[in-house]
Amino acid sequence: MRRKMYATAMTAMLVTGTLMGLAVPAAERDGVTLHGDSTYDSIEKITDEDLTLKIMLAIRDGDTIKAPEELAAVQDLEALTGINLEWEVIKASDWSMKTNLMFASGEMPDIIIAVNGQGQIDYEEYGVSQELVIPLDDYITEELMPNYYSRIQAEESDPTISLVASDGKTYSIGYLVGQYICEEGHYFINRDWMNELGLEDPTTIEELTEVLRKFKEAYPDYVPYEMGLDAGAYYDLKYVLPMFGIPNSDKWLYIDEDKKVQFAPVQQGFRDCVEWLSECYAEGLLDPECLSQDGNTLQTKLSEGNVGFFTAWRLKAMGWDDGVAANSECILPPSVDGKGAYMDRYLELARPCAFITATNEHVEESIRLLDAMMDTEMQADLYYGPQNPTEGTGWVYDEENGKINTVTVSDVTVKNQIDCNTQFFAPGDYISENYNLSEQRLEKIDYCQMYDEAGVINTYSSQYFAMSGLTADVLADFSLIETDIDNAVSEAVADFVAHGVTDDSWDSFVSKFDGMNIDQYVSTYQEAIDGMDLE
Template identity: 35%
Template sequence: MKVQYKQAAAAGIMLLLAALGGCKKNEASASGSGQINLRVFQYEVENQQMDFPNLWFFQELEKKTGVHIEWEPVKDGDWTTRLNLMFASMDLPDIIRTGDVDIEEYGVTQGLLVALNDYLEPNMPNYYSRLFMNEANKAMPASDGKMYWIGGLIAQNINHDGSHYINKAWLDKLGLAVPKTIDELTDVLKAFRDRDPNGNGLKDEIPFSAGDLIHQTQGLYTHFANFGVPLQRYVYAVIQENSKLVFPGNMDGFRPALEWLAMCYREGLLDMESITQDSNAWGIKMNAGLVGYTTYLRLINTALSPDIAAQYESILPPAGKYGVSVPRLLEVPNVDAVLTTANKHIPESLKWLDAQFETETMMIAYNGPIQPGGPIDPTMKINNQGKYEILYVPENNLLYKYVPVYHAMFFAPGDYYFNIFEMPPHRVERFNSSKQYADAGVLEPGSFTILNNLIKPSAEDSLEITRLYNEIDKLMQESIANFIRSGITDAGWLEFLNSGKSIGVDRYVALLQKAYDAYLTAK
């Protein structure tokens, strides 16, 4: 049965976060009696240096909850390796936060994660009150029917991750139009290389840059969409219009995409560091005014300085022979926290997590303070409609010095979120980009999110899918990087296809097809 968030218990809420700017009196909180120490294995985005122990938000939270956290932050690039080593060594933390965790492997199969079904309602009233809104709960059960994770969700009415951006200031200076096809884009990139669009007399322009190979917003994978291949790093299968799945490496546009990227690399159109550089290195080049074409999350409230962001314009992906197919994003919860079986304070841990889901606390964690007296001037207010409204967004990602922002506990399905929040300009920007893509019909027919989040393979099948995915992911990353750097020969291409068959691409797609067919039947 659905439970509205306003029905959550009110016990102790005024004690929780007065220093954080107040609380909703009809929501639950944790009290601060006695100190409990918890060890948290915490994901950290690559382009931010977070000081979790000294973050104003967490210091205030500790005062009010009596829970002390020993933080173990891990950067995005190191996450998978460090996580797997941690499980292999059995040196388990109490809580794992934000980063991807293989729930089937470590929860269902190895039994190293806590099944939370019986704990949620009594210990997480704020979270539980929203769990069934917009059917958010349907993404959460594992193959054994148990919930091993706390969800993170920010409803935004968006449908894709990375948008394509062209340096409009450079186009205007050179008298060029926005490119609509791959051929037009190639001509534009050559003009960016040869005609000094930044006007400094140097050959320092980077016509085309990316922030690593696989990143979902600025990686090179995003540019396969221009050739009709919705390539992303989460699952190597694509739902076609006939509900049949296909391996992206077998799609008609995959090799042409590689050949175009290899040409760009060979002719100095593509930043030679794009395959390996992180978002920090990419951002430095962007903010130095050196980049002509790229993909990114949005322009407002990002790592880009306002004057640099103003140079760019959101465009539809320039189309190749096989059309455009951008990975379609569905707004479903992601893994935001799990508890390991080493945790001796399960109720207290869940109450600490739930304290962060109290409405105002959650909003502060992501957007900054609402009351005077905090570390910076209030960044939010309650407007005349009773909604939270952003007053301003501090430049240069200043919020990350005081509140967790991306790392915040946040669970806001649409029926809850749109009633409490006045969407700020950077959210409106992403919505408008999504509308642009939807209206143009450039999204993939299905959605990778279904295969990554909603289908429910058996525990045995899930284990095999994970094993095969790891082999395929290694093959894809190594092959794509090598093809871009060295070009493609018929012999090299045949070796790639044969390698895919030998490691089980067909079996991988068949297992996903089986689970997807069951998902369609159960809908």
């Protein structure tokens, strides 16, 4: 962990409005009058031809942004590169239908930008199998992509290895916001309640149960343990399981310390977990809506507070300042034997972001355009908002160390940036050299450091499954298996929690997997893991 290197960088994080509202003459470069204070020093003219590239952009359902062509940074990008851009912006809920129709019709854009769950492109299917998006290995060079290439080379290990397809080729430009973290979810307890009741932090499941009982007795109108079995993110069953020795993996698979792939739902720890949840539910220690509530409902409750124990990504900048963030603290996860939980390690690896389609007749120009979007000032403008903003969000240069501070001037209805939907590549070393990490990111680093030092995080991340190099056909078959597993787990766990677990009901649950080809599912991933030579 590199927590200490940020200490001095945070001395000037509180930026006053006088830094953000100054009237500064527009910058000028190469005969181009720019809209704001950013000069985008690494961006060069790409073409003198009358070239227009079409970009399909996925955004989150909850995002309301200006049309990209109206953004000052995009207009500056066009002026400096000489490339005109036409944008098609698609909400996440429409993404699958729109992209399926697009690929089926053959009428494709030149570039697709889809990241962060807003939208996804299956590069095994559309790259390896159908060849509708092209491999980019030959274009990721120092000459064509100096920003992207240099950031990859600066890291001790290649953060883009996660992008390699089953044929050994790379079909996307990566997205990464380096944060020096090693775990996604953390455990929080109401410190005010603990102090009022004179309680010590629980280290075992037995102690946690007693704490929850004390919460219920002292605060009968509130929720001792806030969670939702299928709430997703960091609030569901997957973040109860680590307390019982089962890492929080999305595939219901994990890699143990002997590098063996394990199927979580049939483990004894899984049964112990749902039995404990059933006991808590029967005693009124869980939110009575935990069987069905979704993540949005749960987050609203966290924003209101009055919760004793819960799991989350972090506390700050989550909209919970008047809720759980005001009285909660991160603790180590309790465990069955008190020797430590078993959480899944998070690896800071790139995710697929930008793709170039097979109908694109200007591949080199497109590649250079994507690299221009990763100019330090340009990607900051596109992600956070303009430099020295007068409204909304943006960023400023720190007067003391010259690094970037992100700032919020005011709340706005329509964002003046593409936000996390844009092409953004900032590995850890690059982040530390160019950004002062925000208070909430330092908070997250502290939590991860505490968990890592306590030894509650496993060695072999479940993210290695995504690097297994399985073909599109195999992944398609496994996707069906995973859907069946999800459905079986969701149905059974809700029943277990509501009505209890017996030997017969448990055996019936386990037998559901007999016809799902689980042995092949596990052995295929085991073979892939064996071939990775993990250390």
